[in-house]
Amino acid sequence: MNWQAIRAIYVFEMSRFFRTLLQSFVSPVISTSLYFVVFGAAIGSRIDQVEGVSYGAFIVPGLIMLSVMTQAISNASFGIYFPKFIGTIYELLSAPINFLEIVLGYVGAAATKALFIGIVILGTSALFVDLTIQHPVAMLLFLVLTCLSFSLFGFIIGIWAGNFEQLQLIPLLVVTPLVFLGGSFYSISMLPPIWQTISFFNPVVYLVSGFRWSFFGLADVPIALSLLAIAGFTMLCLGIIWWIFKTGWRIRQ
Amino acid sequence: MPMVQISNVHKAFADGFEALKGASLDIHEGEILALLGPNGAGKTTLISTICGITQPTSGAITVGGHDVVTEYRGARSLVGLVPQEINLEPFERVINTVRFSRGLFGKPKDDALLERILRQLSLWDKKDNRIMELSGGMKRRVLIAKALAHEPRVLFLDEPTAGVDVELRRDMWDIVAGLKEAGVTIILTTHYIEEAEAIADRIAVINKGEILLVEEKTALMTRLGQKELRIELHDPVTELPAPLADRGLRIEEDGQVLVYTYDTTQDRTGIATLIREVSEAGLVLRDLQTRQNSLEDIFVGLVSKQEDAA
Ligand SMILES: Nc1ncnc2c1ncn2[C@@H]1O[C@H](COP(=O)(O)OP(=O)(O)OP(=O)(O)O)[C@@H](O)[C@H]1O
Ligand SMILES: [Mg+2]
Numbered sequence: 001m002n003w004q005a006i007r008a009i010y011v012f013e014m015s016r017f018f019r020t021l022l023q024s025f026v027s028p029v030i031s032t033s034l035y036f037v038v039f040g041a042a043i044g045s046r047i048d049q050v051e052g053v054s055y056g057a058f059i060v061p062g063l064i065m066l067s068v069m070t071q072a073i074s075n076a077s078f079g080i081y082f083p084k085f086i087g088t089i090y091e092l093l094s095a096p097i098n099f100l101e102i103v104l105g106y107v108g109a110a111a112t113k114a115l116f117i118g119i120v121i122l123g124t125s126a127l128f129v130d131l132t133i134q135h136p137v138a139m140l141l142f143l144v145l146t147c148l149s150f151s152l153f154g155f156i157i158g159i160w161a162g163n164f165e166q167l168q169l170i171p172l173l174v175v176t177p178l179v180f181l182g183g184s185f186y187s188i189s190m191l192p193p194i195w196q197t198i199s200f201f202n203p204v205v206y207l208v209s210g211f212r213w214s215f216f217g218l219a220d221v222p223i224a225l226s227l228l229a230i231a232g233f234t235m236l237c238l239g240i241i242w243w244i245f246k247t248g249w250r251i252r253q
Numbered sequence: 254m255p256m257v258q259i260s261n262v263h264k265a266f267a268d269g270f271e272a273l274k275g276a277s278l279d280i281h282e283g284e285i286l287a288l289l290g291p292n293g294a295g296k297t298t299l300i301s302t303i304c305g306i307t308q309p310t311s312g313a314i315t316v317g318g319h320d321v322v323t324e325y326r327g328a329r330s331l332v333g334l335v336p337q338e339i340n341l342e343p344f345e346r347v348i349n350t351v352r353f354s355r356g357l358f359g360k361p362k363d364d365a366l367l368e369r370i371l372r373q374l375s376l377w378d379k380k381d382n383r384i385m386e387l388s389g390g391m392k393r394r395v396l397i398a399k400a401l402a403h404e405p406r407v408l409f410l411d412e413p414t415a416g417v418d419v420e421l422r423r424d425m426w427d428i429v430a431g432l433k434e435a436g437v438t439i440i441l442t443t444h445y446i447e448e449a450e451a452i453a454d455r456i457a458v459i460n461k462g463e464i465l466l467v468e469e470k471t472a473l474m475t476r477l478g479q480k481e482l483r484i485e486l487h488d489p490v491t492e493l494p495a496p497l498a499d500r501g502l503r504i505e506e507d508g509q510v511l512v513y514t515y516d517t518t519q520d521r522t523g524i525a526t527l528i529r530e531v532s533e534a535g536l537v538l539r540d541l542q543t544r545q546n547s548l549e550d551i552f553v554g555l556v557s558k559q560e561d562a563a
Pocket of ligand 2: 298
């Protein structure tokens, strides 16, 4: 393992993050606060409680997931797309490193940023609502796994994308709808039966459900299934990345 | 064993274009090899294939005995590349990009070395500047600093002096000379033939994806080198007098100058006879000049010969 290389990539990527630290910190605080004003105050005044949890607290896990997923994807996809775009990728390709090291560096940095934002949102939420976390270890595990797997997914998008529009396309057309329809702001059991069935094809449901379980002990699907889903998603992304580097698809001509 | 061994390498791009057509070349440890060729000859493609940026379609390349595809770690850790295009992250600071390069190649932090490199390239006072705040020539120096940061044993310079002022060009050749002294193998491409003539040990000529020739610079210059003798006359002539007619002389400058081309490697160059004959023909000499053929003439000759053959 070329640990120096992993570290070099990680540090380089994180320095981009630290350059815009204030922005990285302020924007999730503001957007979370807005969600609480809109969802918490407007809807929460009509929906008092969901399965015994106040609506304000109920949406916290979904809110965190929403930001963490989109941040992980955009950080990781941009992180690898940018060198491709400006040509600095020549250095990665000519360095004595393998795919795993490149991935660990880029994905590690993207996941760290997403994790940071997740924690900022958690902290901001605690200012608005009473939060209890029943299974803190599981909560952290879910959070970290989500950061990692969606960063892997973002990495794939970054390699696939041929221009900036494509870079935005998947997050906009696929991920955001899946997250919004994935029970982030409601319980699946609140839906009509047909939509409940459809929802179970949405992978995000399993993540949000598992994550919410770690807070309140409430889940739409069994917790083991949630863990399986996220492990499966991670493996799938890793497999695709392995194939990408093996064939040089979209990077090495 | 050669430091870099390129054996019958073909490279076809996705669009089917074959940029390398069976290129073979051995590069010896510690030498400076100049790779010459017109635009689109395949110089960058060859370098990219050695460095791992593109994969050869067929054929084999080793660096320091390591195959560049199967033993890429061993091969690539020996190689530094200064690319032809200026590829740098505009928002990064100089020192950070150079540190990044060193780390990427698995080398432990060594800020003293980086300082030495940056000073040598006159970049030390710009080390905290962002790349976008540098001039074009400075950016090229950053590319060189990045390549040197990981202490390569083989250095590829892909047109390092394109768009570079005289002073930097001189600095650059000083650095190259220093690296050669340290035993680094250097391969450079250039369109300035006088540059190759000045610093290379060997010259390779590539065109249309084929290596046309590899030779010691001095041997090449004498083997293909021809000299011209220019005879300036006191009175211009319109045609050659009879005894000189079949000596292959050219009349230039409105009959003021006779040009005689001869091979310096031959025992008898025929100069003495020629001069006697010129006097015997009643022509009065005013001045004599000789001129050695430059590499450029040789190079243009080679490439146009291939063009004619095609
Ligand atoms: N990615 C690519 N896809 C298709 N063709 C390519 C690609 N890269 C280079 N070529 C073609 O391969 C040939 C060789 O290109 P290369 O860049 O190696 O030339 P070069 O000798 O470096 O020229 P120059 O002196 O202009 O830098 C050219 O005809 C070029 O158009
Ligand atoms: Mg080139």
